[in-house]
Amino acid sequence: MKLTPQQKDFIRLHEREDVRELALKLDKEKYRELDVELVLKQILGRQTAKVKIPSWFANDDIIYPVHLSLEQASSEATANYKASLIPDGNKTFVDLTGGMGVDFAFLSQRFAQSVYVEQNLELCDIAGHNFEVLGLQNVTIENSTSEVFLEKMPAVDVIYLDPARRDDSGRKVIRIEDCSPNVSEIQDMLLAKAKMVLLKFSPMLDISLAVKSLKKLSEIHIVSVENECKELLFLLSLNADDTIYTAVNLNKNNSTEKFYFTSNEEQNTEISFTDTIGKYLYEPNASILKAGAFKSVAKQFNLQKLHVNSHLYTSDNLIPDFPGRIFEVKDWFTPNKKNIKTFVYNTKKANISVRNFPMSVVEIRQKTGLKEGGEVYLFGTTMADGEKVWVIAQKK
Structure with missing residues (x-):
């Protein structure tokens, strides 16, 4: 899984170039030892990570998966924000939809023991390598579907899910019921296995419909970066009372705008x-x-x-x-x-x-x-x- 010194040198030399044009120019026979497909994927990944995940971009040993996984991954800014929502004192954590592992990498640092669950074996291999080069401690990789692992897993402090938002044909979906896994169907089991459940959804999601689908909803965070809405976070908890909404805007100068309200306040x-x-x-x-x-x-x-x-x-x-x-x-x-x-x-x-x-x-x-x-x-x-x-x- 590691990149060779020759591959790293090639990636550094060409990482500012247009990947499509570079692919057309490369003689695949001449560069056979480089694994052209892999290095092109890394160049594209680094170009995206430079803006989206700068701390990963700074690490030459990070391996990037297919572009779709990187496109769907959280940014460093929003991953850090999620980590800030975890109260002190929680020790165990499971990410049931590991993906590229950006959220897991930042969230897991808040816990003594963390489990990354992902059904795609290649993503598991890449994540395992990246977690090692990032120096993450006490991390376990599980190649499984979220539903199967949820059935057998012991109780933990926090569960995180970022349900897949594409159907079998690759089309984007925005209703909770159309995402995979369907959280509305497994939320009782989630709350039976964790004190706190953190869910991430697309900013296209209808919040009012989501509120009707989810039980024990204690917090909703609407997260923007530089005034562009990026994701919706729903926090489920067994002791939830009135749902608190937090509208947050993360700025590049490290300033944060936060606005709090409840649905009752807004209505009345x-x-x-x-x-x-x-x-x-x-x-x-x-x-x-x-x-x-x-x-x-x-x-x-x-x-x-x-x-x-x-x-x-x-x-x-x-x-x-x-x-x-x-x-x-x-x-x-x-x-x-x-x-x-x-x-x-x-x-x-x-x-x-x-x-x-x-x-x-x-x-x-x-x-x-x-x-x-x-x-x-x-x-x-x-x-x-x-x-x-x-x-x-x-x-x-």
């Missing part, structure tokens, strides 16, 4: 709407929008919402710790022919967004001729009284 909160724009405009981050915390975020930060369906907020006082983008409003108007002409005369570039507006970004660009970029932000949206407006702002 009364907020105010407005038909005017204040000095500042606020757009919640992707995790808050995915979580549906539209009223909770207005209440907690004392903001007025523009419209029930607009998901933009305003205030005259600056709220610097708002979890999302903050803009200083320069102007706002009804986008009639005269107002648009005046605005476009003085503006050549703009970053355009629409929230609850009848025109798309493409249609606005076609209508105005505005190029993308610059410091000006244009929001097409709807006010509480139903008026369609453009808000012109600059980012704070």
Whole structure:
């Protein structure tokens, strides 16, 4: 399983090249000893890991599997976040859907004993090698399906699952019931075998439907990286009471935005709407929008919402710790022919967004001729009284 010195040298020499072009140029007979297929797979893997899993990229001994496994693996940022959810004092851990092993590698460091379970033998071999070169201790590899291993395994402190989100034809699925394994069918056994069960799902999953399918749901974490929603985490626990939602945005500068709420708070909160724009405009981050915390975020930060369906907020006082983008409003108007002409005369570039507006970004660009970029932000949206407006702002 180890890479030879010659293979490592070749990978380093070519790791910035386009893998497809490189494959066409290589004389497979000349490079027969290198195992061309393997080294090309490693070059592609390292190109992905450089951004996605930088600590693995820094280790020349890591072996990368087929690209699909790497594509489906968690990033280092989200794997570290999962590890932060594990309370101190837990000793035993099982990952029932090991895959490439990124989540396992970070989670297992929180435990004295950890078991990696994976039905694909090649992935087991690669993971075993990688865990060794990463220096992981007290790790056991099990080549088995999650369902079979779950039946026979002893009770542990924590179980983790990242169900496969593709059907037999390779098409992506987003319902819990369509993933493999189907957690809704085995959740009673999972909770019988562990004090805590951590589940990862696609950000495309409908959270409200998932809540109906899962029992003993204590926490839901909606995780974004640089304001792009990456995954949904569901934490099951036998002593679960009211479900706490955490909308988290992980930034490259190591800062983290977190927003907490419960479904009861969101349903029962009364907020105010407005038909005017204040000095500042606020757009919640992707995790808050995915979580549906539209009223909770207005209440907690004392903001007025523009419209029930607009998901933009305003205030005259600056709220610097708002979890999302903050803009200083320069102007706002009804986008009639005269107002648009005046605005476009003085503006050549703009970053355009629409929230609850009848025109798309493409249609606005076609209508105005505005190029993308610059410091000006244009929001097409709807006010509480139903008026369609453009808000012109600059980012704070």
